Amino acid sequence: xxxxxxxxxxxxxxxxxxxxxxxxxxxxxxxxxxxxxxxxxxxxxxxxxxxxxxxxxxxxxxxxxxxxxxxxxxxxxxxxxxxxxxxxxxxxxxxxxxxxxxxxxxxxxxxxxxxxxxxxxxxxxxxxxxxxxxxxxxxxxxxxxxxxxxxxxxxxxxxxxxxxxxxxxxxxxxxxxxxxxxxxxxxxxxxxxxxxxxxxxxxxxxxxxxxxxxxxxxxxxxxxxxxxxxxxxxxxxxxxxxxxxxxxxxxxxxxxxxx
Amino acid sequence: xxxxxxxxxxxxxxxxxxxxxxxxxxxxxxxxxxxxxxxxxxxxxxxxxxxxxxxxxxxxxxxxxxxxxxxxxxxxxxxxxxxxxxxxxxxxxxxxxxxxxxxxxxxxxxxxxxxxxxxxxxxxxxxxxxxxxxxxxxxxxxxxxxxxxxxxxxxxxxxxxxxxxxxxxxxxxxxxxxxxxxxxxxxxxxxxxxxxxxxxxxxxxxxxxxxxxxxxxxxxxxxxxxxxxxxxxxxxxxxxxxxxxxxxxxx
Numbered sequence: 001x002x003x004x005x006x007x008x009x010x011x012x013x014x015x016x017x018x019x020x021x022x023x024x025x026x027x028x029x030x031x032x033x034x035x036x037x038x039x040x041x042x043x044x045x046x047x048x049x050x051x052x053x054x055x056x057x058x059x060x061x062x063x064x065x066x067x068x069x070x071x072x073x074x075x076x077x078x079x080x081x082x083x084x085x086x087x088x089x090x091x092x093x094x095x096x097x098x099x100x101x102x103x104x105x106x107x108x109x110x111x112x113x114x115x116x117x118x119x120x121x122x123x124x125x126x127x128x129x130x131x132x133x134x135x136x137x138x139x140x141x142x143x144x145x146x147x148x149x150x151x152x153x154x155x156x157x158x159x160x161x162x163x164x165x166x167x168x169x170x171x172x173x174x175x176x177x178x179x180x181x182x183x184x185x186x187x188x189x190x191x192x193x194x195x196x197x198x199x200x201x202x203x204x205x206x207x208x209x210x211x212x213x214x215x216x217x218x219x220x221x222x223x224x225x226x227x228x229x230x231x232x233x234x235x236x237x238x239x240x241x242x243x244x245x246x247x248x249x250x251x252x253x254x255x256x257x258x259x
Numbered sequence: 260x261x262x263x264x265x266x267x268x269x270x271x272x273x274x275x276x277x278x279x280x281x282x283x284x285x286x287x288x289x290x291x292x293x294x295x296x297x298x299x300x301x302x303x304x305x306x307x308x309x310x311x312x313x314x315x316x317x318x319x320x321x322x323x324x325x326x327x328x329x330x331x332x333x334x335x336x337x338x339x340x341x342x343x344x345x346x347x348x349x350x351x352x353x354x355x356x357x358x359x360x361x362x363x364x365x366x367x368x369x370x371x372x373x374x375x376x377x378x379x380x381x382x383x384x385x386x387x388x389x390x391x392x393x394x395x396x397x398x399x400x401x402x403x404x405x406x407x408x409x410x411x412x413x414x415x416x417x418x419x420x421x422x423x424x425x426x427x428x429x430x431x432x433x434x435x436x437x438x439x440x441x442x443x444x445x446x447x448x449x450x451x452x453x454x455x456x457x458x459x460x461x462x463x464x465x466x467x468x469x470x471x472x473x474x475x476x477x478x479x480x481x482x483x484x485x486x487x488x489x490x491x492x493x494x495x496x497x498x499x500x501x502x503x504x505x506x507x508x509x510x
Binding site: 117118119121122124125126127128129 | 339346
C-alpha cells in the first residue's frame, strides 16, 4: 500500500511540476540565449551516440526484414518497410532512451548537485526565479533538441539500412530508396514526431523534477539520477503504448472506420 | 523598529522537529549573532528568517510583510534587499568569480553591461580578489571562496545580510580577516546583519545581540555582556567550551 502511495505521489509531483514549468513558460520571460545554449549542449552531448545507434538500428531492421521478405519475393519493399518501422516506432523510442540515459541523467545530476550545494537557494536569494533561470531553459532545450536528434537518427538509420541492404540482401541503394515514399506516408512521420515530442517531454519533466527536488547530499544526487533513469524508462514505455493507442483511434476515426 | 520577526515558528523536516515555537525580533541596523552547539537548528533559524525555509506553524514577517502570504513576485523587491552568504558558499561553479558577482546585477535588468562589470569589479576589489577575476570557484582557496561569497551577497547593496558560519573551516588569521571585513562593510553600509557562528570570539566581536539556540528553541537573547554573564549553565558551558556540563547529555 505504501509502495503504491509512493508511486502515485511521485507521479502527482511530476505532473504538478510540469504544470509549474508550463505556467513559468507562459508567464515569464525566458532568455533565448539560455535556451539556445541548452539545445546546443543536448545536441552535442547526444550526437555521436544517436548517430551510431541510428545507423545500427537501420541496419538491424533491414537484416530482420530481409530474412522475411526474401521468402515472399518482396525484397523491393525492404527500404520502405524498415524505414517505416524506424520512423513510427524504433526511432522515437531509441532517441528517447538515448536522451533519458544521457541527457536526463546528466540534467538530474547537475540540478541535484546545484540543490544540495545550495546554488538553487542562492539563485532565489539573489532575486531570481530558479524555474525561470535554470529549469525552463533545460526543459525547452531537451524537447527541441530531441526533434533534431530524431531527424538525424532517422537519416543515419536509412543510411545504415542502405548499406546492410546492399551487403546482406543485394538490394542496391536506388532500389532501397525507391519504395520509401510509397510506404512512409505523412501519417507515419506525424506519429513518429508526436511520439518523439511526448517522450522528450517525459524525459525533460522527470529529470528536472528529480534534480530540483533532490535532498541529502551526494547520496541524494545518486538516488535522484537512478530514480530519473528508472522513472523515465517506465514512463516512456507507457507513453509509447498510450500514443499508439490514441493514434490508432484517431486514425480509425479519420478513415471512417469508427465514429 | 523590527526589520524581521518570527512569531511562534515551528519548523519540521519530515517527522523531525527542528525549531519549536520560536519568537524573535531583529531590529533594523543591528547585528544579531546566532550561537549554539551543532545540529540544534541555527542554520534553519537563519534560513527561516531569510524566508528560505517555510515553517509548518507560525508567522514570518520581513519588512513588516507577512512573508508566507506573498507571491514570488511580491517577495522579489524584498529579496533584492537581502544578501546571503551560505555555509558552503553556494557559488555558481560554472561561472567565474566576476560572473558570480555579476549574476544578481544582471538579474536586476536595469544596468548596462559596462555598469555591471564596473560594479562587479568594485566588489571583487573590496574583498581583495581583483587578481582572481577570471578564475572559477574551484580554482581558488576556501578563504577566497568565502570572500567571493561575501562579495556576491553584497552586490545588490543589501539592507539585510545573512552570514551562515562565515568563518567555518578557515584558519584563525583568515577568519579574523573575514570578520573584520564583515564589520567594515557593516559600518560602511549601515546594514542589518544576522550571522551564525560557533566561534565566541568572533561572535563578541561582531554582535550587538546574541541568541543561543538549543534543541530547536531560543534559550536566550542578549548583548554580548549579558551573554557572558548569563546564569544558565548550558550557556556558560558553551561559551567557555567546557567538556563537562549539561550540554553533553543533549549533543
